[in-house]
Amino acid sequence: MKIGLLAMSGIRCCDPKLLKMGLTLPGFVDRSQKIASLPSLGLLYLAAMTPTGHDVQYFEAEADLKEPQEIYDCDLVAISTFTAQVKEAYAIADRLRARSVKVAMGGLHVTVLPDEAAHHADYVIIGEGERAWPAVVDAASRGVKSARFNAKDSPAIDVAHLPVPRYDLLRDRPYSRFTVQTSRGCPWRCDFCASTVMLSQKYRKRPVDQVIRDLRAIMAVRENPFIEFADDNTFVDKAWGRQLCEEMKPLRLKWFTETDITVAQDEALLDAMHDAGCRQVLIGLESPTRNGLSGIELHNDFKARWFDRYVQSIHAIQSHGITVNGCFILGLDGHTTGIFEQVLDFSVEFGLYDVQITYLTAFPGTPLYDRLLRENRVIEPGAWEKCTLFDVNFIPTHMTSDELREGMYWLGERLYSQECTAKRRAGFFQQMKSRGREIGVGH
Numbered sequence: 183m184k185i186g187l188l189a190m191s192g193i194r195c196c197d198p199k200l201l202k203m204g205l206t207l208p209g210f211v212d213r214s215q216k217i218a219s220l221p222s223l224g225l226l227y228l229a230a231m232t233p234t235g236h237d238v239q240y241f242e243a244e245a246d247l248k249e250p251q252e253i254y255d256c257d258l259v260a261i262s263t264f265t266a267q268v269k270e271a272y273a274i275a276d277r278l279r280a281r282s283v284k285v286a287m288g289g290l291h292v293t294v295l296p297d298e299a300a301h302h303a304d305y306v307i308i309g310e311g312e313r314a315w316p317a318v319v320d321a322a323s324r325g326v327k328s329a330r331f332n333a334k335d336s337p338a339i340d341v342a343h344l345p346v347p348r349y350d351l352l353r354d355r356p357y358s359r360f361t362v363q364t365s366r367g368c369p370w371r372c373d374f375c376a377s378t379v380m381l382s383q384k385y386r387k388r389p390v391d392q393v394i395r396d397l398r399a400i401m402a403v404r405e406n407p408f409i410e411f412a413d414d415n416t417f418v419d420k421a422w423g424r425q426l427c428e429e430m431k432p433l434r435l436k437w438f439t440e441t442d443i444t445v446a447q448d449e450a451l452l453d454a455m456h457d458a459g460c461r462q463v464l465i466g467l468e469s470p471t472r473n474g475l476s477g478i479e480l481h482n483d484f485k486a487r488w489f490d491r492y493v494q495s496i497h498a499i500q501s502h503g504i505t506v507n508g509c510f511i512l513g514l515d516g517h518t519t520g521i522f523e524q525v526l527d528f529s530v531e532f533g534l535y536d537v538q539i540t541y542l543t544a545f546p547g548t549p550l551y552d553r554l555l556r557e558n559r560v561i562e563p564g565a566w567e568k569c570t571l572f573d574v575n576f577i578p579t580h581m582t583s584d585e586l587r588e589g590m591y592w593l594g595e596r597l598y599s600q601e602c603t604a605k606r607r608a609g610f611f612q613q614m615k616s617r618g619r620e621i622g623v624g625h
């Protein structure tokens with residue numbers, strides 16, 4: 183069979199004002215533009231799991247109506263879904279099926295709402311795809327009309343035996359950034375999180391030698407690639423993290439990852455990360471005030487418990503030459519209209535090199551979504567296109583939705599202005615100069 187893997191690329195935002203601001207305030211979309219050029223790792227894993235004897239091709243659609251025409255020559259097309267683009271993905275799937283192309287859909291959104299997806303796909307896959315995919319291919323080649331595959335029916339995938347993602351399929355594409363997973367899941371359970379925890383609740387880390395194997399596979403495809411770990415929380419296990427960094431050092435790569443604040447506790451790990459080429463860590467600080475943090479991590483209030491160590495942790499990480507991209511969620515329960523100024527002040531005072539601001543967003547399948555729905559606080563239930571992190575679709579507790587939106591505009595204009603960016607970064611540059619460290623910018 184001819185099998186097409188269709189990734190949806192680009193960033194999404196419905197709010198025209200924010201979109202326009204993003205274009206004029208580069209800092210606003212800086213990271214989004216960088217990640218917008220990432221390939222779909224999930225589909226590259228499926229490619230690696232495809233039984234031999236089939237012709238596999240990787241395609242990209244920037245948006246609905248932008249799918250490449252060659253994809254209509256395929257017998258089977260796999261589409262990966264996130265909530266914000268799922269309606270576009272469904273529209274493409276409908277067009278493909280109208281022309282007798284079999285469609286398989288999986289990914290974060292479909293995993294949560296398989297019944298919805300079944301209206302648009304022949305094969306619906308719930309959860310991690312590696313085990314199910316060969317069965318999907320088999321079903322399609324036998325002409326099975328429709329089927330559902332649930333990874334949750336079998337034990338979680340053993341990440342010690344994952345294949346090398348088919349990075350070679352990207353050889354002729356202009357990617358300079360590549361994703362690798364060192365782990366799946368996260369030990370914490372934040373009520374808003376719609377990441378890998380949706381696929382499998384367990385936190386699992388991969389053997390270091392296999393991560394190195396995958397990095398080498400990327401290096402065989404592209405010279406000087408920039409690596410983004412597509413993990414939810416990379417450095418949960420510090421000893422393993424130190425070993426990973428030690429073994430990455432000879433590769434001389436530059437990389438970025440998402441991790442939690444506890445990474446700051448381990449000086450030796452921070453040294454190893456810097457020496458292994460870590461340029462930036464993205465950390466969910468969520469709120470510059472204790473207000474808003476209590477209760478959002480459901481296991482043992484992790485975020486609220488670590489609040490007192492935010493400042494010293496940012497300092498510890500950045501003093502090792504690794505920049506921090508601090509993420510704040512606007513509109514957490516308890517946040518008043520004062521939150522916008524508080525984020526601005528915190529970011530400048532404590533010298534956050536990069537800052538990401540997003541709205542509290544209720545993704546389907548999260549405890550947050552269920553709670554807001556119960557409390558009648560979801561403005562348009564089912565408006566998946568608004569699950570972008572940049573569109574307000576809920577009623578905050580201590581301000582109106584309009585105040586939240588206006589506050590985002592106000593904060594974005596200030597936080598990402600050239601003047602404020604320079605102010606936020608000045609301390610980092612000063613510190614690096616006085617320590618003679620190589621600076622961890624340029625991610």
Ligand code: B12
Pocket residue numbers: 189190191192193194195217218219220221222223224225227228260261262263264265266267286287288289290291307309310311312314315318361363375376377378381412413414440545569570571572
């Ligand atoms: C890389 C990335 C991107 C890349 C994706 C590259 C691409 N072309 O697909 C880009 C830049 C496009 C992107 C965009 C967006 N992203 Co993003 N992104 C990520 C990130 C960092 C890693 C995802 C990843 O690679 N995971 C690893 C792979 C292996 O897992 P996977 O994709 O889920 O695939 C597995 C299964 O789902 C399944 N599977 C997936 N698809 C299919 C299909 C079939 C047929 C089968 C059988 C199985 C299957 O099998 C795979 C292997 O087990 C995550 C955060 C994180 N830490 O996970 C956020 C994340 C996925 N993004 C998110 C968001 C919100 C967005 C944007 C809306 C942001 C914006 N405002 O624009 C847009 C969406 C627009 C779009 N174009 O889709 C949310 C999604 C939440 C949700 N439930 O929808 C996440 C979880 C971040 C977060 N915590 O909020 N993103």
